[in-house]
Amino acid sequence: MLPSSGSTKNNKPPPQLTRFLVCGLGSLGQHCVAVLKDYGVAVSAIDLVLPQNWEIPELPNLLDDLVVGDCRQTSILEQVKIHECRSVLLVTNDERGNTEAAFAARLLNPHIRLILRSDKQNLNQLLSENLGNFVAFEPSQLSAAAFALAALDDQTLGYFNLEGQLLRVVKYQIKPGDRWCDRWWVYGLNTRNRRILSHTTNTAQLPKQFYEWEPEATVRAGDTIVYIEVAQLSSTAQPAKTHSTKQLPQAVSRTLKRHLQQQFSQFWQWMYQYQTRRVAVICGATVLTLLVGGTILFRWEYPIDWQTAFNATATLLLGGYGDLFGDIKPETPLSLGVQVFSLILALAGTAFIGVLYALLIEMLLTSRFHFRSRPPLPQQDHIVVIGLGRLSQRVATLLQEFKQSIVGISHTELDPGILPQMPLVVDNIANAFTKVHLENAKSAIVITEDDLENLEVGLMIHALNPQLGIVIHCYDQHFSDRVARLFPYAQVLCASALSAEVFAAAAFGENVLSLFHFNGTTVLVTEYIIAAGDTLNGLMLSEVAYGYGVVPLLYHHKHESARLMPAYETRLYVGDRLVVLATSHSLQRIERGELAPRHWQLRVEKVLYQDAIFDSANAIALISGCSLAIARQLMQNLPATLPQPLFYHQAQHLVHELSKVQVRAHLIQIVNND
Template identity: 60%
Template sequence: MLSSENTHQSINSTETKLNRFLVCGLGSLGQHCVVVLKEYGATVSAIDLVQPKNWDVSNLENLLDDLFIGDCRQANILEQAHIRQCRTVLLVTSDERVNIEAAFAARLLNPQARLVVRSEKQNLNQLLSENLGNFIAFEPNQLTASAFTFAALGNENLGYFNLAGRKLRVAKHQVQPNDLWCNKWQVHQLNTSFRRILSHASNSSELPNQFYEWEPETVLRSGDAIVYIEIADLFPLTQRAATKTKSETRRFWQKIFLGMSWNHLKQKLTQLWQSGDGDRFVRVAMICGITVIFLSFWGTILYRWHYPGINIAEAFYATAVLLLGGYGDVFGGVEFEQQMPGWLRLFSLGLTLAGTAFVGVLYALLTDKLLSSRFQFFFTSSRISIPQQDHVVVIGLNRVGRQVAKLLLELKQPLVGITSTAVEPNFSLQLPVIVDNFTNALASANLTDAKSVVVITDDEMENLEIGLMAHSQAPNSGLVIRTYNRQFSDKVAQLFAYAQVLCTSALSAEVFAAAAFGENILGLFHLNNQTIQVVEYMVEDGDTLNGLMLYDIAYGYGAVPILYQKTSQSPAKLMPAYETRLAVGDRMIVLATSNSLQRIERGELSPRNWYVQVEKALTSDAIFDGANEISIISGCSIGTARDLMRNLPGQLPQPLYKQQAQRLVFKLNKLRAIAHLLPVDSCTENISHPSVN
């Protein structure tokens, strides 16, 4: 049996091991990873091949607990860095091969350590994860592409995620005077089983930096801003917001029927016929198609008229056979019961000749189109018309730029790409591309009517220059600038407040650091100059989530639970009720800032500062139902709740978070039990100084 002294040493050793992290590679990403890990309160060592001369992050040497110079693939260097006592090793050098080799060396020395690797080889990463265990890999460009994409969509659309087979959307909306709930509804009334309010700010204030910093009973006014997450295909807020008059409804149905009308079809055909030279294929196909349909119609009518004994279908099939070159099939060696007139036989021959000609032309055109499409993408993409308005201009079609363009196309967002170099032969995205120097290209991109401009080249100084040029030409368009240095980013963001400045290294570092603690990062987006991460948790025995209610996750840690699943066999619940209590084996997905993730890791819950005082129950049912609500919302035992409701007036013995307490008061008042909130400080004063009452 261990002595108390040995036990204490063992505990300290365990805590040190759980809190020691090793960063291999002190490039821009590695330095930012060190900063975020230190914010978590971790002990951080680092290995780099040479002593860095210029630090992207000031004072980084003082943040590091140890710095070792050498090759991180070498076992002796890893041993010097105390690899066996590390909880996680982050391998983030700029050389992918070095990262993989170092991961092998680290796994041999420490089979339990978590490995977080910078690598873009998705298939290899998956195989290594299956074979090495406790292994996860990210590619910074892929991580940040979604953040740039959502920033480009503007304030209305901040992020999209697919969870449990449903698409979730994070959006910002400014309350309009004609919104159904303007000047009528309170903020908390927008919370439903398919929507959660994340932030609210009045017309005269800015959105808060943390979630839940809003008063539930505030009445929504024109000009207020709200940020929310919702199931995108279930009653989107912006579609339900506007008041629909009878005339609007009538116009809606007129639009539906117009879409099926002959006039609308004729208009579409006219547009196709009058299109440019690039659509000669469509014109010829239209002529051939219309001719074949015309002949089919008249052939069916004539055969049905001359042979009343056959039905319409048989007459049509006979005509179709003739049009497909089947004259010999119909007339070769066939004796007709009724003599066919010569003019009808001649007409049948004409059908075969015309059908052979026109159908042959259609086959030839289709074959030519299929063959040429494989080799003509560059010329085809250059002929795609540039959108006239409400489009996104992506400047720089490098790896990140192509990924951003791909995501925008998936979201059906019109866009145009600009590059100063020739497009690669394997470029397969169907979007208009302007190949020119950036100064000339901006003039051709309909910039003044663009939704936003994303400047994402590999040179951050060039990004700044192009971004300022774009803003001078289109001051009303959104501007997103890509940078690599956090200090540079902060300065640019302060000086040019109209731009969203996203630092690739800083964005990626937050994901790498969160993954270092075992979190599964599903996505990220940018809100109020902060990175919001979509994080998946699996509740384990002994972690800081076990036994907590979702109220604690929301108001105690400042995260937003958006999915809860009891077991892998149970159905996943989107926008779960906060009364849910977590247990071992539960799965939860939250929206969280880096600060929230750090608090979850350390188990630092915010204090509960409010009591609920119940004065009286107006009905006997209120006593019974009120006790049930108290137990459900506060999490106390049903016995405690019943004792409180049987001995009114009384105070719930355990304090609650403010919005949790407000919800309980709202429910009790609805049940005709009079209740109100009391701050913890006032209750303490009353206990310490009873004479005050």
């Protein structure tokens, strides 16, 4: 989950300010400039020393102003026209310098929005409360989720939380016999708790935007569906199996049997992990057997109760042979077998107590080392994390939160307090690969400090295990794109490029809650608070969704409870809260108010029965957004065409709803619509 900005669109400066300032032209700063320029705004930059090698070669030509100097100095900030800037992105590697520059910028421009690169969460929260119009991010926290999810190598593309509900993005390939296969249109898979994001066939190219799918296409085996759902309500694409009353006891029995087998397997692995544990278990089992056997024997041989027989046996095992038999009177009948067995109990008890003392002493002597020791290396279905810098550590932490088995590889020893529950191999890469059971691993993440080393390690892993999923980090976006095209079996991500999209969105006042990777595109979970003058104010959610290419996830009117997966017929007003899935391209269109053109019209041919006129008019007005009077007039003069143009998915939805009330209608494509 990404940190909240504490500020939304209604806090932003006047819209006429279209100049933005980037302080620091490292990898993150350069990508921030590139993303901002895609929004069509003026961008200035400040850096102490110009980069020797530009990661984005054309970047100097994209800048409107470039000043070499200290961004904390008033004179330098005035050179880049700080008074005309809407936002400043402080993304140098010096957190203290970023904070000082933020203070200087705010003193010169009281309305400027501050976007800070900083990992000091408590300070950032305090600054947000006191300064206002302020947000801080740490790049490793922004991009770590994308790396962790890419390494899972399963159906899950994204996880995030909204209003206490866990939502997940799932990629699922339809199999023969699935309940959806050959039975459903893609449109029909949308429910109150699910939204379709993408549908592709085996031969189709993966889309980069939402709604690039045919609503009335039939779901076939081999098709790939990407959808978002409320995870707590549905964890898989398949329907849950139900049991009849007769099957229930059998199901409970099978569940109990599996649970016992699992517990026994865990105990067996625990016992064989260390030799001392095996010795302790064997000794304990032997003593318990002797205790039970001795109790039964004494109860059988002598007229004593069970408690007395148990006490006699325990006394012998604790070395009390003399205490028990030293005062026995001669007339007491003692068989030779009982005496021999009693002596064996005493000797065995003495021996096992000695072993117990030895084990306790060993534990005491080695306890100061054991509390620092790491868990043993996993044998299978684990994720190998190579390179353990700040980003890698964050990725490993997320994987542990996802309950994944992981193992780390590092050139140097880590502090015991860093990821203490992660197994670690400290060695060179080649030797480490022979120890981490790479042949049985689920996937590998390569995040070292050098792009070429990341590529080399990735190629080594593929040579050792071609079936293994590989995630490679590259610092240079162009290098990353080339590697991704040449080696399609690897997922290649650039942390700076991922983080830059969040920084740029925040510069326009958007509150980015989370992000994930979708078909090679970064998708941002973005929150809006609708204000007067916003490009979203007054629109229906269908216009927002299809016009800007976003997926509405949550709608919250100030006097009502929040609704997940809201109906697209909802209209937005000032003060409403909206959370959407959006790409950077979609956010740019929202910022500029560039709605996609509407190329379709509704043609109503016939009503199968008169009572349907009333219901169909209501449906037309609700879904299309036209007035009820226009809809009723249309239905009274059939056949007729609705004059209001519609988006394709919106129009298909309307045709589908009209068919439910026995009204025949179809779509007409508008040619040369401006």
